[in-house]
Amino acid sequence: MTDLMETLIENREMVQPNHANMLESAHGGNVMKWMDEVGAMSAMRFSGETCVTARVNQMNFERPISVGDTAYITAYVYDAGESSVRVRLVTEREDLxxxxxxxxxxxxxVYVAIDENNDPTSVPELTVSTDEGDRLRKKALDGERD
Structure with missing residues (x-):
């Protein structure tokens, strides 16, 4: 079993001109790529297996990230099935x-854990042992329904 708090990963990407669109803010495709990479790290930390992206439930872009700012990405596992791993991802614009x-x-x-033959493989049960873990899991489950 793996605890939710063990899956928490935070990462930063500096938005450079080559990451930008014509409005001098991070291109949405770059933000999605960065989120996918951090999310996969969280899923792999949870499962102990290689994980591949199976689904993006939705992608809500609320505001831009300007060139020179960083994309501060937070990911954590909030639920798991037999071979699937659900990860909540939040990106913030950060002025360093x-x-x-x-x-x-x-x-x-949603990621799927795979074995050395690229076949789906089982993942452990997710545990939540702290108040902060409970808060994060509830926030993810509530937000997923929106």
Missing amino acids: RTREREKTTESYF
């Missing part, structure tokens, strides 16, 4: 000089 952050993007990805 002021440490100011605001949410820009939110999504829920």
Whole structure:
């Protein structure tokens, strides 16, 4: 069994001009790629297996991330099936000089754990042993239904 808090991963990507669209903000495809990579890391930390993306439930872009800011990405596993792993992902725009952050993007990805033959393989049961883990899981389950 793996605890939710053990799956929590936070990562940053500096938005460079080559990541930008014509409005000088991060291209949505780059943000999605970064989120997918961090989400897969969380799923693999949980399952102990290689995980591949099976589904993106939705991708809500609320505001842009300007060139020079960082994309601060948080991911954690909030539910699991037999071989599937559900991960909540939140991206915030962060100004490293002021440490100011605001949410820009939110999504829920589903990954599938695979074995050495690329066949689906079982994953452990998710446990939640802290108040913070309970809060995060509830937030993910409530948000997934929106």
